[in-house]
Amino acid sequence: MGLENLLTHKRSTILKKWSDVVIETYPPETAAFLKRQKDRFANPVGSVVFQGLEDIFGELLQGIDYERVSAFLDNIIRIRAVQDFSPSHAIAFIFLLKKVIREELKKEIKENGLSKELLALESRIDELALLAFDIFMQCREKIYELKAMELNNQTYSLLKKAKLIIDLEEQESCPNGDNTKNL
Amino acid sequence: MAVQKPEELSKIDYKPPKTSWMDTPAELRKDMFCWGNKEKSLKTVGFPNARAWSVADEDWKLPENWKEIFLEGLKERLSKYRSFQLFMDICVRCGACADKCHFFIGGGDPKNMPVLRAELLRSIYRNYFTTSGKMLGKVAGARELTYNVLKELWYYAYQCTECRRCSLFCPYGIDTAEVTILVRELLNLLGLNIEWIAGPVANCWRTGNHMGLLPHTLRDTVDSFQADLETITGVKVDYSFNRKGAEILFVNPSGEFFDPVGNITFMGYMLLFHEIGLDVTLSTYVSEGGNFGFFTSNEMAKRLHSKVYAEAKRLKVKWIIGGECGHMWRVWHQYHNTWYGPVDFLKEPVSPITGTKFENAKSNKIVHICEFTADLIKHGKIKLDPSRNDNYKVTLHDSCNVSRGMGMLEEPRDIIKSVCNNFYEMPPNTIRENTFCCGSGSGLNASENMELRMRGGLPRANAVNYVRDKFGVNTLANICQIDRAALQALMNYWAPDVVVRGVHELVGNALVLKGEKERTTDLRGEPLPGKEAK
Incomplete structure (x- = not known):
């Protein structure tokens, strides 16, 4: 049996173990809640993580569509980027899949001589990690952009109120939070 | 680390x-x-x-x-x-x-x-x-x-x-x-x-509002709203500051003078008051409905709150209308009576347009703008064209202090359903008294704590995302100035393309004024449905 068939065969066990180790990166009290509460609105983090891991695993099995997998990764990383994780911790959940697969399929890989296939799969997981790194950075940059934008807007409003600057084309001012073009 | x-x-x-x-x-x-x-x-x-x-x-x-x-x-x-x-x-x-x-x-x-x-x-x-x-x-x-x-x-x-x-x-x-x-x-x-609370408290105590905006700045600001409204509607709306003998004192969060989203909400009030000919005045002394003293100590909250009634007494108004603010209503609804008991120098609020007695405001003599507007709509006293808001698919974020704090759940919904044709509720366990906070309330809407704000607002944004994906919702309406200031950043991170608007912005768009010109844009200057440049 090839590695892909093995992964398909053991899909639910691997996914369960992968989501367990990912959820366990949270403090124990939090991990218990994330596993217990099934309502997606009462527990958005748990629900996004479980769904996201399933989607990502599906991509690995059926061949990666980079646009699609980026969206799946984004759902999880956007959350972890604002939680108490260092950057390495935030994206480590990708690498945890390697660990789970090696442990779960150790015997079968050895018996069927699948180490080459395993290497290929792990390279695909590494690619996901690189994508994850980009997404994590985009999220963090967005946070800093939001900070800067709020300060820019505030400064712009104050300067305008103090009549130190004047907006000649009022219609160009944008109340949706983008006044930088006026600065 | x-x-x-x-x-x-x-x-x-x-x-x-x-x-x-x-x-x-x-x-x-x-x-x-x-x-x-x-x-x-x-x-x-x-x-x-x-x-x-x-x-x-x-x-x-x-x-x-x-x-x-x-x-x-x-x-x-x-x-x-x-x-x-x-x-x-x-x-x-x-x-x-x-x-x-x-x-x-x-x-x-x-x-x-x-x-x-x-x-x-x-x-x-x-x-x-x-x-x-x-x-x-x-x-x-x-x-x-x-x-x-x-x-x-x-x-x-x-x-x-x-x-x-x-x-x-x-x-x-x-x-x-x-x-x-x-x-x-x-x-x-x-x-x-924290300075984001202590600074506004000091400004409010000394100058009258969180930002420390001076009287002439307030006047200039409202003048500019008046000019913008005349450009958009062709009608010059009147307003007044510190006018003694007016029937009503209007108190609103000062963020509406300062924040671009709040500005538009305030312009909505101006159109409404003008259209019904309300005898109302603003005040430069009480240019803040918000009360960051409430996030500091009971005593400080009381000190700031007392200014509102001192001004109402000085101007000899009969009663007060309060704007779209969150914690201002918590203070009024849950603390005011403990501090002062019933106010004896003001009159029990009665709408001069509909004759409705606001019996719930018998003691404090302050009426929420949404109650006031919903009452006008119920009695058919204003003409509305909800199709002007047809570009918006709207959901409502219940502001915690107003919904959970004082139990006002229907009025903002009644208004939205009258001024918009497309309204969609978020899931039941995320709205009304179960509403999820914006993540920035109680004076935490600073910029330096953006990560905290983003994680705190996640459950709210998650529910917004749901209605965005399911119904194409693109507008998050609310009745709180902290929401208006904070939710746009939250949307930009979690639910891009969703725009935050005050309920009275939507009212202002739909309100058909006597003698207005044919409107081509909404209050933000964006083209009305069917009026886009060809």
Whole structure:
């Protein structure tokens, strides 16, 4: 049996173990809640993580569509980027899949001589990690952009109120939070 | 955070250690806390221990007897507020509140479970004020008040938006927000506030509003709204400041003079008041409905609140209308009567247009703008063209203080359904009294704590995303200025393409004025449906 068939065969066990180790990166009290509460609105983090891991695993099995997998990764990383994780911790959940697969399929890989296939799969997981790194950075940059934008807007409003600057084309001012073009 | 070596980083077992919460010291993380208060902000209102200090410093420059001050303050409040004593004693740690806080749900820090956040103080209470705590210490859930414990209290007191969602689920009726309110009050005895609260309090006390906008600036601002409205509608709406003898004083959050989204909401009020010919005045002295004193101490909240009635008396108005604000209504609804009892120099509010008596405002003499507008609509007193809002698919974020705090659930919905053709509710466990906080309330809408705001707002944004994906919702309506200022950043991170609007912005768009020209744009200057440039 090839590695892909093995992964398909053991899909639910691997996914369960992968989501367990990912959820366990949270403090124990939090991990218990994330596993217990099934309502997606009462527990958005748990629900996004479980769904996201399933989607990502599906991509690995059926061949990666980079646009699609980026969206799946984004759902999880956007959350972890604002939680108490260092950057390495935030994206480590990708690498945890390697660990789970090696442990779960150790015997079968050895018996069927699948180490080459395993290497290929792990390279695909590494690619996901690189994508994850980009997404994590985009999220963090967005946070800093939001900070800067709020300060820019505030400064712009104050300067305008103090009549130190004047907006000649009022219609160009944008109340949706983008006044930088006026600065 | 200590620098980790590559071999440490590559250890991919990230299971956090299992330690009890008391043995897990708080790490004060940048991006999570707001800057500490400035010396001048405390001096302005005569608060203790005004000095320059920084959260990031080891030494917070506390008075030598800081522990004594804190414990004496705690003792005083336990005897003064029976409810506080009960909240300290009766929690059985059943956990009903534990997973209801938006900060815990979004961030995952166990100390943001309301029960645990309150335990941070309860453990100190037990240690110094209960026999079991004194005798058994940690076994009885008691601990010493140390410098680090004090820092932990400060860190988490400013990670609670006092939204009261947790209290909804407590079988004993413990209001954990009140515990946060008291912790903040105790911290203020030591000069430990945040500048995003202390600054606005000082400005409000001295100048009349959070930003410190001066009377001529307010006048210029409203003048510019008047000019914009004339361009858009062809009608010159009138307004007045400080007009003695007006029937009604209008009090609104000053963010509406300053914040671009709030500006448009205010323009909506102006159109409405003009159209019905309301005898209403604004005030430069009371140019703030918000009350950041409420996020500081009971006494400070009262000091700022008293200005509103002093001005109402001076101007000899009959009653007051209040604008789209959140905590302003919590103060009015839940604290005002305890402080002052019924106001005897104002009249019971009656709408001059419909004759409706606002009996719920008999004591305070203040009516919520949404109640007032919903009443006008119900009686068919204003002409509306909801198709002008047809570009918007709208959902409503119930502002915590107004919905959960004072029980106003239908009025904003009634208004939206009359001025818009496309309204969609978010899921039931995320709206009305179950509403999820914006994550920035109670003075936490600073910029430096953006990470905290994003995680706190996650449950709200998650529900917005659901209606965005399901129904194509592109507009998040609300009736709170902190929401208007904070939710747009939240949407930009979690739910791009969703625009935040005040309910009276939507009213202003739909309102058909007598003698108006054919409108081509909404109040933001964006083309109305069917009026896009070809």
